[in-house]
Amino acid sequence: MWSVTRAAAVVTVLTAVSTLLGFARDVVIAAVFGAGAALDAYFVAQGLMNVVLGLVAGAMAKAAVPVTAREARDEDGRCRPHRSFDVALSVTLIVLGLGSLVMWIAVTPVLAALAPGFEGEQAELARQLTRVVLAATVLIAGTNLLAGLVQAHGRFGWSGFQGVPFNLVMIGSAAIFGPQYGVIALAWGFVAGSATRLLLQLIPVHQLGIRLRPSLRLDDPGFREIARLVPALLVGSAVGNVNTLVDRAVGSTLAEGTISALGYAWRLVSLGETLLVASLLTALYPALGAYATDRARMRKLVDQGLAVTAVCLTPLCVILVCAAEPLVTTVFGHGGFSDDDAALAAKAMVFYAPALLALGWRELVVRASYAVGDTTRPVAVAVVAMVVNVVGDLTLGLRYGITGLAASTTLSLLLAAAANTWLLRHRHDGVSLRPATFLLLRSMALAVIAAGAGLAVRVLLTPHAVIESACVAVTVCAVYGAGLLVTKAPEGRLLLDTVKRLRGRVRQAA
Structure with missing residues (x-):
């Protein structure tokens, strides 16, 4: 119990440090770029990258953790080969690599749908930024999967610390290169920061003596178990991304x-x-x-x-x-x-x-x-809340602008909190x-x-x-x-x- 408590305290402290650095990053970005058309284009580009990333990488990383943790060590306490993880990592990187390539090629029509209000120079800037940040998709996916692998071996500090170098790189990119090169420096900083996160996770992997090998053995029992967990997690990952994309799509038609x-x-x-x-x-x-x-x-x-x-x-x-x-x-x-x-x-x-x-x-x-x-009911509530947010964006957002968009998000979250509380009480007597x-x-x-x-x-x-x-x-x-x-x-x-x-x-x- 002492080691669990210590791990929880370490993760809490590191998460707080990373969160505060992320906040400092946003303060620097605001000072350099303000809140204008260029930064709007950057957020839309990042949102498109999250579509590719969130719908596959997040779900696969979460699904792989329990299987990997169960197989982490044999009866003698030695680290065993992670064949199921090797397959999950290989499949994820291939799928995301291909998805990023497709998005890179089809960026113009995709952005026209996700940011219909962008025109001229802003639309061209959004295309450039999207093609840059898409490079980070595979890097972030690999980081998330490796972090789960390391956590399965009881190492939590490295995953908690990874946000620190990322935010430092982003702060440096914005403060040093932003004034000269504009918001494109922020996009390249995002890619460089994502690379540092990945490199950081390779350190505990090496320390643990884990050898990763490419594998496409889709009939592996552990990988099949991982694949069965992915759909429900996929829905959960998609909900937040859809809300953000619709918020930004409607926002692109409003004031810069x-x-x-x-x-x-x-x-x-x-x-x-x-x-x-x-x-x-x-x-x-x-x-x-x-x-x-x-x-x-x-x-x-x-x-x-x-x-x-x-x-x-x-x-x-x-x-x-x-x-x-x-x-x-x-x-x-x-x-x-x-x-x-x-x-x-x-x-x-x-x-x-x-x-x-x-x-x-x-x-x-x-x-x-x-x-x-109970994992299905919270996901179902999240989907309903997503629909409420989307409808609110298309009604309140278009009618009242930024206040309508914010109100739609709040209404959806209030609904989700109330519905989940009611279900917890009536289905499980848990509140x-x-x-x-x-x-x-x-x-x-x-x-x-x-x-x-x-x-x-x-x-x-x-x-x-x-x-x-x-x-x-x-x-x-x-x-x-x-x-x-x-x-x-x-x-x-x-x-x-x-x-x-x-x-x-x-x-x-x-």
Whole structure:
């Protein structure tokens, strides 16, 4: 158990470092390129690469992990040949290589469908960028598969660290070469960064003495098992990609910079979920699987997790709404990022903000469903939510622009969180609906009060982005925390207990 705890702590720290570096990367990109037509073209090109990558590589990497882990060592503890993995790696690289080549050739009609609003120089730039970033498809696929192979042997640090050199390369590409060569430097930086990630995974493979050999033995039993797992995972990978592609397709028909502004706003929103929820609930997720057969214990764990999620993310949602423009200006408002760019991104962030709570809530209930062996229903919900997002993009997005696109994403995530919670309760008795309902009602009531206090502070302050952001954040958190104490809400005490336990685990691991 000590080694598992230590591995969890190491992965959590490395993931946090990588996430913060990724955030710094976006700040540098905003300073160099702002939120204009060129960066819109880059995001569309990257989205096309993700279609090729996400639909095959992600699903294959996830499917290969359990088979590889089971076959990692023989009875004497020695590393065995990974014949099934060799086949999976060979097939994936061949399929993705051919897919990338097809996309490279057919880039013009494909981009016409994915970015119908691009014309002239912007369309030509998008074609150039797409052909560059497609080179990274095979590199990223190989990285993901090798990371899973290494994890099957109990090595987790290397996969957690791989984002660090990638983000450093991207930051260097944007800061050093971006001003001279434009956004094309960002595309080549993406390829170079992907190559560093792959090279990094080769180090533990060599240390473990694993010998990889090309193989196309499609009748291998282990590979057949991997192939059977791929379809369900394929759907899950496709859902997020389709949403992003439709968002950007509609965004390409709106004002220049819409796609980039959506990306900056979402980066700020998702940062809280990535850092807070992933860190605070690290100790909870493994326990869900351990108590999957004891529904009373599991239900208690889920209820506690939802309480921690609500008390952490609700005040953050309020801060994102009340201080949207000063926050965007504080973080991204440097260099080429103009006041108009900040105003556009802030509009999106206001409508994205409720999605922060929905993200954390949904992640917890979906993992609980996975813990009891239910993978089909969360995927079905994800497909329905995708349809809601697409319909919203084509209606609200076209009617209201960037705010409609952001609202469509939020509505789809709220639906997914609610539907997955309902299914977990009625299919598996894995969550208590009555306490969860009162939890949300308390959170919304306190959020309204805290929002009023935050907006009042903004009115009283002299306009200054950093001061406004800090004062609104302190005020909202103070009012929300005081509300928890006054109402004697159980989630307030639970949060303190969770933080203490997590701190103790980190100290023990150190």
